[in-house]
Each structure stands twice: as C-alpha cells, then as structure tokens.
Amino acid sequence: MEFVVGHRGVIERLRKVLVEGERYPHSLLFVGREGIGKRRVAVLASAFFLCTNGGCLECRTCRRILRSAEEGVSLHPDFRFESLAAGKKSISIEQMRALKEWAYTTPMEGGRKAAVVDDAHLMNVHAANALLKTLEEPPEGTLFILVTSEPSMLPSTIVSRCQMVRFTPLTKEEVEEVCERKRVPERIKELCVEIGSLRFIDVPPEEVKAAEELVERFMKDPSLKLMSEEIWREQRRFLLFLMLLRKRLNSLLLKRSSRKLWELHRRLVEVEKLVSSSNVSLRSLYDYLLMRVA
Ligand SMILES: [Zn+2]
Numbered sequence: 261m262e263f264v265v266g267h268r269g270v271i272e273r274l275r276k277v278l279v280e281g282e283r284y285p286h287s288l289l290f291v292g293r294e295g296i297g298k299r300r301v302a303v304l305a306s307a308f309f310l311c312t313n314g315g316c317l318e319c320r321t322c323r324r325i326l327r328s329a330e331e332g333v334s335l336h337p338d339f340r341f342e343s344l345a346a347g348k349k350s351i352s353i354e355q356m357r358a359l360k361e362w363a364y365t366t367p368m369e370g371g372r373k374a375a376v377v378d379d380a381h382l383m384n385v386h387a388a389n390a391l392l393k394t395l396e397e398p399p400e401g402t403l404f405i406l407v408t409s410e411p412s413m414l415p416s417t418i419v420s421r422c423q424m425v426r427f428t429p430l431t432k433e434e435v436e437e438v439c440e441r442k443r444v445p446e447r448i449k450e451l452c453v454e455i456g457s458l459r460f461i462d463v464p465p466e467e468v469k470a471a472e473e474l475v476e477r478f479m480k481d482p483s484l485k486l487m488s489e490e491i492w493r494e495q496r497r498f499l500l501f502l503m504l505l506r507k508r509l510n511s512l513l514l515k516r517s518s519r520k521l522w523e524l525h526r527r528l529v530e531v532e533k534l535v536s537s538s539n540v541s542l543r544s545l546y547d548y549l550l551m552r553v554a
Contacts, residue, residue: 263317263326264300265458266434270425271301278308278403279315285423286398287406289380292427294409294536295452295459299378301427302405303329306339306374309403321370337368343378349539351383356390363399372401380406381413388415395421409536429456451503460500471500475508492542495535502532524549 264271277284288305290298307325308315316322324336334341340362342355359375367373377383383391395404395418406422408414432453438461439449445465452458460468474491491501509525531545 263329264297264304265438266430267297267301267427270427271304274301274305274425275308275315278305279311284309284403286402287395287404287422289411289414289419289422289424290405290407290427291411291424292409293429293455293457293459295455295457295461296427296430297458298407298409298427299376300329302376302378302407303341305405306376306403309374310336310338310370310372312370325374338370338373340373340375341378342375344382349382351377351379351387353384353386353390356383356387356394360390360394363394363402363404367401372403373399374403374405376405376407378407379409380418381408381410383414385415388418392418392421413538430458431456454507455503460496463496463500467497468500468504471497471504474501475504478505479508479512492546495542498542498546499532499535502528502535506532527551 288302290302292298303325304317307317307322310325311317311319311322313319313321317326321336325339328335328339328341332341332343340359342351342359344351345355359377363373363375377391391404392415398404404422406414406418411419411424435452435456435458436449438444438458439452442461444452444461447465447468448460448463451460451463451468471491492498506525506528509521509528513521513525527549531549534540534545535542
C-alpha cells in the first residue's frame with residue numbers, strides 16, 4: 261500500500277477497531293511530529309470507518325475518501341476534512357460550527373460519518389470550545405479524528421475526550437524508500453533521514469543551499485541579522501534555516517563550548533518549537549533568537 265509509508269502497527273490497530281470492533285471511540289487524537297504521515301493515516305482510518313465492504317480500500321467509498329487526501333477537498337458526502345484555511349492564522353469557530361452542523365445531519369450513504377481536523381492545535385479558543393461541545397455529545401455513528409504535532413497546545417478538555425494515538429518518526433529505511441521512489445535529491449534525502457520525517461521533501465536543493473549559506477553568514481556575524489534576507493517571511497524557509505543552524509551549532513559545540521553558543525542553542529530550540537505551535541509572528545521569533553546574549 262503506497263498511500264502511507266510506515267506506521268503498520270498503528271494502521272492495523274485502527275483497522276481492527278474501526279472495521280471489526282463492536283465498539284469504537286468517537287474521537288481520536290493523532291499525535292506525532294510533522295511530516296510523518298499522520299494526516300494520511302487519518303484519511304485511511306476514515307475510509308476504514310465508512311467502508312461498507314470491510315475496510316477494503318478499493319471500493320468506490322474508499323477510493324473517494326483516499327482521493328480526498330490528494331486533492332485537499334472532500335469527495336465523499338459523509339467525510340469531512342477541516343484544516344487551516346489559506347492565509348489564515350487559526351482554524352475558526354465558523355469552521356467548527358459548520359462541522360457540527362454537518363455532523364448532526366443524517367449520513368448520505370453508509371450510515372456513518374467521519375471528520376478529520378488537521379493541525380487541530382491551530383484552532384483558536386472559540387473554535388476549540390465549539391468543537392468540544394460536539395465531542396461531548398457526539399452524534400451516533402460519527403468519528404472525529406484530530407491531528408496534531410503539538411498536543412500541549414490543545415485544551416486539556418479536548419485531549420481528555422479523545423483516545424490518543426501516538427506516531428513514531430519514520431525509520432531511515434522508510435524515509436529512504438520514499439525519497440528514492442520520488443527521486444528526491446541526495447541532500448534533501450539526508451535531511452529527511454536525519455529528522456525522521458518527510459517535512460522538507462519538496463524543498464528544492466537550491467533552497468537548501470541558500471539556507472546553508474545564510475547559516476554560514478550568520479555564524480560569522482550573528483549581529484548581521486540577515487535583515488535583507490527576510491528569512492522569517494516564509495515558515496518553511498525559516499524552519500529550514502533554524503534546523504541547519506542547529507546542526508551547525510551542534511557540531512561547533514562538540515569542539516568548543518561557550519556560554520554564548522549554549523544560549524543561542526537554547527533559544528534556537530525554543531524558537532523552533534514556537535514556530536509551528538504558536539501565533540507569535542516569525543519576525544518576532546527571529547528577533548528573539550538574535551537578542552544580544554548578555
Ligand atoms: Zn471500501
């Protein structure tokens with residue numbers, strides 16, 4: 261099955277519960293780092309749940325749901341996919357209200373419904389409250405799957421309503437297998453193997469090279485601030501820069517240890533975490549990273 265790489269154990273357990281189980285959880289929370297396939301497993305689980313042919317992954321129902329993952333829109337009336345809308349900073353209450361309304365209508369086809377909320381930690385507080393109400397009184401025959409890389413950003417009231425499913429990073433072999441199949445350049449493959457995730461798989465090698473050059477310039481003179489580069493403009497580019505900078509710092513710290521370097525390292529780790537889990541602007545995070553080390 262090429263739809264998902266790895267996570268065999270998790271998928272098998274989900275299949276058992278959602279296809280064969282007499283009782284199933286109404287809400288699941290998928291937790292694990294970015295770029296390892298949680299969203300795809302959530303779509304797969306939805307197909308297991310909605311398929312009336314034993315979770316075959318081949319019937320018209322299954323195919324429509326799996327195709328929804330590729331196209332980023334739902335192609336099945338009883339399947340819904342919610343994520344951060346383009347250009348928005350959070351998942352809105354309107355989205356969660358619409359989800360609730362949808363959940364309470366009668367299923368169109370097989371008597372069940374499944375919804376995925378991707379990057380659930382990006383719900384604002386109102387959206388989270390609206391969703392919580394739905395999770396507290398789940399309509400019969402409905403499955404909700406929340407997907408997140410930052411569970412600590414979710415209200416504990418939501419987390420406690422869900423059954424948690426933990427995802428491990430991809431193995432070296434799994435990452436290599438995908439990278440080779442997709443003919444990903446060597447440099448990118450190394451990066452992906454190192455982080456056990458396919459998060460940077462689509463980054464063009466030129467972009468990696470540019471980020472490496474920025475890291476070198478930065479290491480020569482952190483006060484330079486690389487202002488003209490505006491690397492905070494784009495999240496992926498910023499994260500790539502941070503990751504390469506951390507690699508560079510790690511190897512430097514092996515050779516010589518200094519308080520300044522450690523302080524930079526500490527902030528770097530902090531900023532990396534905040535980039536994907538908070539609403540703080542990338543520009544502010546960058547400024548914080550470069551604040552003079554006293
Ligand atoms: Zn099927």
